[in-house]
Amino acid sequence: MNPRPASRSPDLPAVVPRRAVWTALAGAGLFVMAGGLGGCGFALRQAPNFAFSSLRVAVYVGTPVSRALQRELAASGIQVVNTAAVAGQPPVQVVLEVLLDQRERAVVGQTASGQIRELQLRTRFRYRLSTPSGKRLIEETEMLLERDISFTETGALAKAAEEQLMFNDMQGDIVQQVMRRLAAVKSL
Template identity: 45%
Template sequence: MTRATRRHLLLAALLPLAGCGFELRRAPELKFRTIQLANFPRRSPLADELRMNINASTTTLVVEGIAQAQVVLEAIEDVREKVVVASGAVGQVTEFQLRERFRFRLRSVNGRELIPETEILQNRDLSYTESAALAKEQEENFLYRAMQTDIVSQVMRRLASVQTY
């Protein structure tokens, strides 16, 4: 098979995909230009990911002061929990439940409530064995990051639903 023939076959195989409408997911377009993130715990990974996602949008920027902000996303609760759900006959833990809870509200700078107090709760089960403690710690970190990413996605969709501020 010649080089030209191979190129034509490849082009023919890719041609049906050209009009499929596939597009990479991008940050939703928010209706306000500036937002302040308030009352988050110091060094909150959730706040960091939220800031990164908002700044990735083409329309909105996170600002530090309320003087520059059009709206304020106020964190009421940003908590990670780890609860024992099962233990063996000798009291050794065999399963945990990981939870990430985020409660927030969105208001305009003049105090008008745009999103009332809302809670997003994620939880995941994590089996545990002492012989694989290091691997389970890494799995726990992975699960917390996955829950955090899901919460940020939900918050971004809710922010995008705000029409007026």
């Protein structure tokens, strides 16, 4: 004998599915976590604010990192000039002297037979920032990024492409670091 299930009384509430309960709890948890992150000072990285609106790049103007930095500064609303002051042109507020922009490739590992197994790629960038009158805002600073890469003779063309990608990645890292340091200058 199977007892028949009792029919539900119209005054009893419907049973809430477990999925709906878990979804509501997860949403409440995310809301609490978001409030906690905002209260601790967490904020997404904002576009940099600069204390200057015009900049002249001096010395190494056409090197890869220097050109990428000029593009990034221009995209941030900074007027970038790479020539000396011309009559009738408003003076720039700061001068960025690019003292060194160098890419290096060094062998760091070889097999017993002398074949190259590992390379180290380096990008050096040295610069300083000053006002046109000569006041130093950022002293001479050198940045050095290094990346290791394995190497095989059979995949030399593929490795050359990988090297170029790694150099471009290091270039982007240096540009972002310099941008943050330039934005850290608060007064001229």
